[in-house]
Amino acid sequence: MSVLDSKVPQGPLAEKWVKHKNTINLVNPANKRNIDVIVVGTGLAGGSAAATLAELGYNVKTFCYNDSPRRAHSIAAQGGINAAKNYQGDGDSNFRLFYDTIKGGDYRSREANVHRLAEVSSNIIDQCVAQGVPFAREYGGLLDNRSFGGVLVSRTFYAAGQTGQQLLLGAYSALNRQINRGKVTPFNRHEMLDLVKVDGKARGIIARNLVTGEIERHGAHAVVIASGGYGNVFFLSTNAMGSNVMAAWRTHRRGAYFANPCYTQIHPTCIPVSGEHQSKLTLMSESLRNDGRIWVPKNLEDAKAIREGKLRGVDLKEEDRDYYLERRYPAFGNLVPRDVASRAAKERCDAGYGVNKTGNAVYLDFEASFLRYGKVEALTSGNKDASEAEMIALGKKVIEKKYGNLFDMYRNITDENPYEVPMKIFPAVHYTMGGLWVDYNLQTTVPGCFAAGEANFSDHGANRLGASALMQGLADGYFVLPYTIGDYLANEIRTGEISTETPEFEQAEKDTRARIEKLMNGAGTHSVDYYHKKLGLIMWNKCGMSRNATDLQAAMDEIAELRADFWKNVKVPGSADTKNQELEKAGRVADFLELGELFAKDALTRNESCGGHFREEYQTAEGEALRDDENFAFVSAWEYNENPRDAKLHKEDLVFENVELKTRSYK
Amino acid sequence: MKLTLKIWRQAGPEAKGKMVTYPLDGVDGDMSFLEMMDILNEELVNKGEEPVEFDHDCREGICGSCNMMINGQPHGPQKLTTTCQLHMRKFNDGDTITIEPWRAAAFPVIKDLIVDRSSFDRIQQAGAYVSVNTSGNTQDANSIPVEKEKADEAFHSATCIGCGACVAACKNASAMLFTSAKVSQYALLPQGEVEATKRVQDMVRQMDIEGFGNCTNTGACMIECPKGIKLENIARMNREYLKAETVS
Numbered sequence: 043m044s045v046l047d048s049k050v051p052q053g054p055l056a057e058k059w060v061k062h063k064n065t066i067n068l069v070n071p072a073n074k075r076n077i078d079v080i081v082v083g084t085g086l087a088g089g090s091a092a093a094t095l096a097e098l099g100y101n102v103k104t105f106c107y108n109d110s111p112r113r114a115h116s117i118a119a120q121g122g123i124n125a126a127k128n129y130q131g132d133g134d135s136n137f138r139l140f141y142d143t144i145k146g147g148d149y150r151s152r153e154a155n156v157h158r159l160a161e162v163s164s165n166i167i168d169q170c171v172a173q174g175v176p177f178a179r180e181y182g183g184l185l186d187n188r189s190f191g192g193v194l195v196s197r198t199f200y201a202a203g204q205t206g207q208q209l210l211l212g213a214y215s216a217l218n219r220q221i222n223r224g225k226v227t228p229f230n231r232h233e234m235l236d237l238v239k240v241d242g243k244a245r246g247i248i249a250r251n252l253v254t255g256e257i258e259r260h261g262a263h264a265v266v267i268a269s270g271g272y273g274n275v276f277f278l279s280t281n282a283m284g285s286n287v288m289a290a291w292r293t294h295r296r297g298a299y300f301a302n303p304c305y306t307q308i309h310p311t312c313i314p315v316s317g318e319h320q321s322k323l324t325l326m327s328e329s330l331r332n333d334g335r336i337w338v339p340k341n342l343e344d345a346k347a348i349r350e351g352k353l354r355g356v357d358l359k360e361e362d363r364d365y366y367l368e369r370r371y372p373a374f375g376n377l378v379p380r381d382v383a384s385r386a387a388k389e390r391c392d393a394g395y396g397v398n399k400t401g402n403a404v405y406l407d408f409e410a411s412f413l414r415y416g417k418v419e420a421l422t423s424g425n426k427d428a429s430e431a432e433m434i435a436l437g438k439k440v441i442e443k444k445y446g447n448l449f450d451m452y453r454n455i456t457d458e459n460p461y462e463v464p465m466k467i468f469p470a471v472h473y474t475m476g477g478l479w480v481d482y483n484l485q486t487t488v489p490g491c492f493a494a495g496e497a498n499f500s501d502h503g504a505n506r507l508g509a510s511a512l513m514q515g516l517a518d519g520y521f522v523l524p525y526t527i528g529d530y531l532a533n534e535i536r537t538g539e540i541s542t543e544t545p546e547f548e549q550a551e552k553d554t555r556a557r558i559e560k561l562m563n564g565a566g567t568h569s570v571d572y573y574h575k576k577l578g579l580i581m582w583n584k585c586g587m588s589r590n591a592t593d594l595q596a597a598m599d600e601i602a603e604l605r606a607d608f609w610k611n612v613k614v615p616g617s618a619d620t621k622n623q624e625l626e627k628a629g630r631v632a633d634f635l636e637l638g639e640l641f642a643k644d645a646l647t648r649n650e651s652c653g654g655h656f657r658e659e660y661q662t663a664e665g666e667a668l669r670d671d672e673n674f675a676f677v678s679a680w681e682y683n684e685n686p687r688d689a690k691l692h693k694e695d696l697v698f699e700n701v702e703l704k705t706r707s708y709k
Numbered sequence: 710m711k712l713t714l715k716i717w718r719q720a721g722p723e724a725k726g727k728m729v730t731y732p733l734d735g736v737d738g739d740m741s742f743l744e745m746m747d748i749l750n751e752e753l754v755n756k757g758e759e760p761v762e763f764d765h766d767c768r769e770g771i772c773g774s775c776n777m778m779i780n781g782q783p784h785g786p787q788k789l790t791t792t793c794q795l796h797m798r799k800f801n802d803g804d805t806i807t808i809e810p811w812r813a814a815a816f817p818v819i820k821d822l823i824v825d826r827s828s829f830d831r832i833q834q835a836g837a838y839v840s841v842n843t844s845g846n847t848q849d850a851n852s853i854p855v856e857k858e859k860a861d862e863a864f865h866s867a868t869c870i871g872c873g874a875c876v877a878a879c880k881n882a883s884a885m886l887f888t889s890a891k892v893s894q895y896a897l898l899p900q901g902e903v904e905a906t907k908r909v910q911d912m913v914r915q916m917d918i919e920g921f922g923n924c925t926n927t928g929a930c931m932i933e934c935p936k937g938i939k940l941e942n943i944a945r946m947n948r949e950y951l952k953a954e955t956v957s
Contacts (some may be wrong), residue, residue, distance in 0.1 A: 082868075090843070093843065094843045097842050097843060108766060108772075108774065109774070109825070109826055109827070110826065110827070110829070110830050110871065111830075112830075112833075112871060113766055113767075113772040113773060113774050115766070115767060115772070117767065117771055117772050118767045118769050118771050118772065127850070131853060165847075166846040167850045168848065168849060168850045169841075169843055169847055170850075171847075171853055171900070172841045172848070172850075172853075172861075172900060173838070173839050173900070174839045174846040174894065174895055174898050174900040174901055176860055176863045176864035176898065177860075177895065178860075179851075179854075179855055179857045179860040179861075181857050182854070183851055183854030183855050183856055183857060183860075184851050184854055185910055201864055201867075202864065204771065204868060206792075207771055207868070207870075208864070208867060211867065214833070215833070215837055215838035215839070216838060216843065218830075218833050218834040218837060218838055219834075219838040219840060221834045222834045222835065228830075230827070230830075253819055253820075262718075280765040282767045282768070282772065283765060283767075283768060284766050294867065296836055316735060316739045316741075317739055319737060319739075319740050319747070319748065320744070321741075321743065321744050321747055321768065322768045324768075324769055325769075403909050417710050450789075451769065451770065451794065454790065454794050455741075455794070455796070457739075457796070457798060460916040475801060488911070512826065514824065520843045522845070524843075555831060566757070567752045569746075569751055569755060570754075571751060588867055613754060613755075613757070615754055615757055615758060615759050615760070616759045619720075620720070620721060620820065621819060621820045621823065623760065624754060647829060671768055
């Protein structure tokens with residue numbers, strides 16, 4: 043029997059959450075006033091959780107490394123947020139959202155968690171609208187929807203190409219209201235450096251004030267980790283520059299199991315890498331696949347001529363273009379899930395059909411939709427015999443309204459006008475489905491330590507569908523964690539204030555100071571970025587879009603070697619007693635150097651292909667992912683070891699009672 | 710291309726700062742402005758010197774972290790663009806570029822190009838919200854229809870990223886554009902009506918407490934705003950404020 047208890051309630055799937063809420067312990071309002079909760083991270087999950095916990099009456103402290111909670115990377119989410127509102131009357135329901143998410147995740151997520159996510163999805167939209175989040179609306183004044191990959195309904199709510207920004211500002215407003223009431227104390231420009239446990243329970247954190255360099259102790263009755271994902275282990279990703287795994291990894295080191303680290307989402311539509319100086323990659327929203335068609339030339343000679351600058355893609359005749367997603371997956375076409383679209387792009391580029399200098403790009407073309415929208419626009423504005431040129435001009439205006447900010451961003455970065463020539467795109471690391479293992483209550487294997495949003499592993503299986511990250515972040519923060527945490531805190535009402543003057547805090551602070559000193563006293567041969575870039579290359583080449591046993595083994599060895607070199611030779615200038623961005627980066631890269639090895643180990647252990655995890659040894663004759671449900675229908679939860687290759691594997695078997703495990707087909 | 714950079718260096722809040730000149734070679738037109746700064750910093754670190762500290766995070770023009778005064782202009786010469794989205798192809802070989810932090814009493818310097826913008830947070834805390842609990846018992850989202858035009862306008866006001874360029878551009882260091890954008894978002898939506906009076910009063914009061922200057926309608930804020938937040942927002946806030954003062 044596994045040591046992992048998922049605590050999934052008994053009963054029919056659709057009744058589990060309601061029944062659970064009705065039976066778990068509650069904390070009475072007077073007692074809540076005596077209970078402190080620390081929330082690390084202020085994105086959608088952390089911000090909404092902190093606001094709601096404070097609303098309920100708990101005393102909350104929030105921590106973020108930015109100068110304001112409003113800058114968390116949730117803000118960069120573009121496309122939208124899913125909810126089973128069925129406003130379009132196209133047959134949507136909680137069950138369909140649940141089913142799409144389970145299938146999209148390639149049957150590697152927990153049924154009960156995903157169904158709960160679908161159940162609360164509608165509440166999120168109601169809540170956000172009540173807060174004044176300005177979602178896109180139709181002329182009748184009601185909310186508009188669009189479609190995302192891997193589904194056959196329109197259930198995505200949006201605010202132009204800035205949905206994440208508007209939702210985060212909504213959560214930030216709720217948080218501000220509680221800060222104003224004194225129920226939340228924000229610690230901005232602070233970074234969590236360790237989790238403190240007393241008698242086996244999470245009782246606080248050690249944090250560094252990034253402005254003064256001071257090391258601080260903070261006690262609480264529970265700690266919530268909502269610090270986002272670890273895509274920056276690849277150096278180049280769509281994550282913010284500061285996004286890191288430190289809070290989650292420090293928690294892992296103190297006993298929380300880390301689940302499915304190898305499940306990474308490589309997003310199909312990003313602006314391709316342009317040179318060695320590149321510091322990050324920029325996403326072009328999946329919503330563009332509603333209206334853009336993806337293609338490469340049909341003939342190798344044409345592709346070669348385009349790469350050499352002798353031919354322009356826009357001049358290629360229709361019959362010489364290969365709309366490979368529409369060809370391979372007629373049912374879902376350009377809207378297949380992200381993992382499928384990414385692999386298909388890689389397959390074409392590897393076969394020599396890439397369309398930029400490096401050969402690593404495909405076209406995302408809007409020509410057809412300019413005409414389609416223009417035609418409707420001309421007809422509805424009374425111009426019954428518009429010329430094609432007029433229609434295209436009108437259509438461009440419609441596209442500008444829908445995606446203007448994305449088109450501007452593309453033009454700024456590439457110096458090409460996407461209204462005139464097709465965009466060039468290529469897959470890039472975007473989101474990590476893996477994270478801290480949590481039970482149904484979102485509690486990690488350390489009692490009193492919870493994880494929410496991208497930082498946990500729970501809802502997306504081996505691949506996340508578009509517009510589901512925002513949904514999960516807000517579901518966890520507004521509607522799940524604030525209630526499930528009460529079940530734990532109900533036993534804490536007699537504990538009294540958590541003192542930080544204890545041997546446990548003393549020791550944790552000492553460990554933290556020693557680690558900083560070690561980082562400051564490297565031999566000083568190479569900068570932090572030197573190591574981070576090297577790690578990123580190993581990850582991308584050997585643990586990226588397709589993996590095999592030989593490469594993964596090599597990756598583990600290379601990362602271990604790089605880590606040893608880092609601790610000996612890293613160069614961190616300046617002092618630890620002031621603002622020091624190199625020291626901040628060094629601490630984060632040190633953790634990535636451990637995580638990277640566990641990541642490779644996890645990928646090596648999972649001898650199957652599923653979702654974003656594609657092992658070359660396990661594929662169908664047509665090159666599709668080949669799952670092994672017999673042997674691998676489980677969550678891999680790793681127990682920490684200072685040599686990540688010796689981490690101990692614990693398995694949580696995934697039980698499917700409501701869906702039949704099938705080979706995912708989008709044909 | 711080869712550049713000469715003149716950058717404000719200041720060791721800490723109390724330290725005396727000064728402009729320091731750095732020559733930089735090997736800059737490519739496809740680099741963003743911050744990637745150019747990365748190269749300079751990598752050079753400094755390799756020489757054992759302290760790199761230039763600056764705020765940045767998403768590098769997609771949306772988080773509002775980056776804030777550099779480039780040749781006297783907030784976020785540099787390109788309209789509707791944050792520093793991170795400014796690319797070096799806008800500059801020429803041999804250019805001299807001066808880089809300074811935002812200058813405003815309400816934005817004290819922390820180190821080098823980093824300033825403390827927590828005053829912006831406190832203005833929002835004073836009233837930039839609708840008092841609705843996350844009980845999950847709110848009414849159905851579509852029971853609050855909003856005229857599309859108004860919804861679009863509210864959205865536009867809500868796209869402010871809180872970078873502070875408006876304050877840096879203003880000769881009075883006024884935060885009227887920032888504050889009014891949020892006041893406008895709620896003023897345009899039915900959800901914001903109930904608390905409209907108190908909201909505008911509380912936010913304006915906090916703005917004054919923080920030491921931001923007054924608005925003299927020069928419009929520099931709108932010109933330099935990377936998100937194109939319009940001056941109409943200020944007019945709307947003035948109306949809302951007058952209305953609130955008359956009512957109370």
